[in-house]
Amino acid sequence: MPSALITGITGQDGSYLAELLLEKGYDVHGMVRRASTEKFDRIEHLRDRITLHQADLLDHRSLVDALRAAKPSEVYNLAAMSFVAVSWIQPTLTAEFTGVGVTRMLEAVRETCPDARFYQASSSEMFGKVLETPQTESTPFYPRSPYGVAKVYGHHITVNYRESYDLFATSGILFNHESPRRGLEFVTRKITWHAAAIKAGKRSELALGNLDARRDWGFAKDYVDAMWRMLQHDKPDDFVIATGETNTVRRCVEIAFDEAGLDWEQYVRLDPQFLRPAEVDLLVGDPAKAKRDLGWEPTTTFEELIRLMVRSDLELLGA
Structure with missing residues (x-):
């Protein structure tokens, strides 16, 4: 073994x-x-x-x-x-x-x-x-x-x-x-949890920094x-x-609130305290070597990921 x-x-x-x-x-x-x-x-x-x-x-x-x-x-x-x-x-x-x-x-x-x-x-x-x-x-x-x-x-x-x-x-x-086990301090989980919490009546808004930040999320x-x-x-x-594809924080918000059946623009506000002292640029990976040498490639799309995280948070919060 x-x-x-x-x-x-x-x-x-x-x-x-x-x-x-x-x-x-x-x-x-x-x-x-x-x-x-x-x-x-x-x-x-x-x-x-x-x-x-x-x-x-x-x-x-x-x-x-x-x-x-x-x-x-x-x-x-x-x-x-x-x-x-x-x-x-x-x-x-x-x-x-x-x-x-x-x-x-x-x-x-x-x-x-x-x-x-x-x-x-x-x-x-x-x-x-x-x-x-x-x-x-x-x-x-x-x-x-x-x-x-x-x-x-x-x-x-x-x-x-x-x-x-x-x-x-x-x-x-x-x-x-990311995943439903991601810590609440990370932006994707912060978004999915707040969408579920607003749906459940436990929160009234979500404060975020740079909605245009792009990441390669898997x-x-x-x-x-x-x-x-x-x-x-x-x-x-x-x-x-990596997935080789990027999405914005805004896109994450749109998908999450859609899964919760909410209009995100009514609940999301921008807060400068969440901006980084030095923002990274466009992070997007090329996983070609991993695919070639390891036979690995991602099986879950970004939209599928965010939706499953929201469903998990809705269940967690009893919404």
């Missing part, structure tokens, strides 16, 4: 990846940080089928102990300070978790299980002020947030360990991916399948995972 350790297992991607690996017959281990209020809601339905280990990306010793206990053949490093907006408020902590934390994880893998295959969650935010469109694996990075800068470090240190120590270390450069469940495929590939490499 193959075994896998997932850091960030309590997050959106971690929970979908755990489900996928369990379906494939893996012995699944998850890494969780000790906290006074533990949030396991995304994996509650899996708790009796997975093994959790307490460890922290800021503490090398705990990572070594977790890896020794799990004895993984695959390691998926999904843990990070994951919200771009918070990275402006906590830039140093973001650097420690999202950047240097990757080095600690790679060092721990090198020390305890050097034959394990390692996946690093890189991000389209590394492209930032884009130098070409669409973005590919060879597009230069120009990050525009502390989060993006930290992800660039994490990406390059992964490449460095692959080339220096012959580790099977792969990076997935994932563009935005479904998280599709994207964790790409992660798994990367570690089954015959050699470690880096892959852009």
Whole structure:
């Protein structure tokens, strides 16, 4: 039975990846940080089928102990300070978790299980002020947030360990991916939840920043399948995972409120506090390499994704 350790297992991607690996017959281990209020809601339905280990990306010793206990053949490093907006408020902590934390994880893998295959969650935010469109694996990075800068470090240190120590270390450069398990602070889920909450009479309006911001949005469940495929590939490499299509925040709002049976223009207002200090340009990925080498392509359209998120939120709120 193959075994896998997932850091960030309590997050959106971690929970979908755990489900996928369990379906494939893996012995699944998850890494969780000790906290006074533990949030396991995304994996509650899996708790009796997975093994959790307490460890922290800021503490090398705990990572070594977790890896020794799990004895993984695959390691998926999904843990990070994951919200771009918070990275402006906590830039140093973001650097420690999202950047240097990757080095600690790679060092721990090198020390305890050097034959394990390692996946690093890189991000389209590394492209930032884009130098070409669409973005590919060879597009230069120009990050525009502390989060993006930290992800660039994490990406390059992964490449460095692959080339220096012959580790099977792969990076997935994932563009935005959403789901009903997305945190409420992210714009797509903020929109779908508010559409449902307004429908249910629990909210009266939705405040947003830049309605014209464009992103390449896909479904998280599709994207964790790409992660798994990367570690089954015959050699470690880096892959852009994206839909190749962009949509605006405005389009997301239109679809969400339509699914809820509401006229969005009656409820949405613009609020400058939600504008970024430095907005990224047009992020749209070219997934051609992933399709060619991994046989991967997205199966869920943007409209299908937003509608299923709204339906989930309507059910959640009893609307």
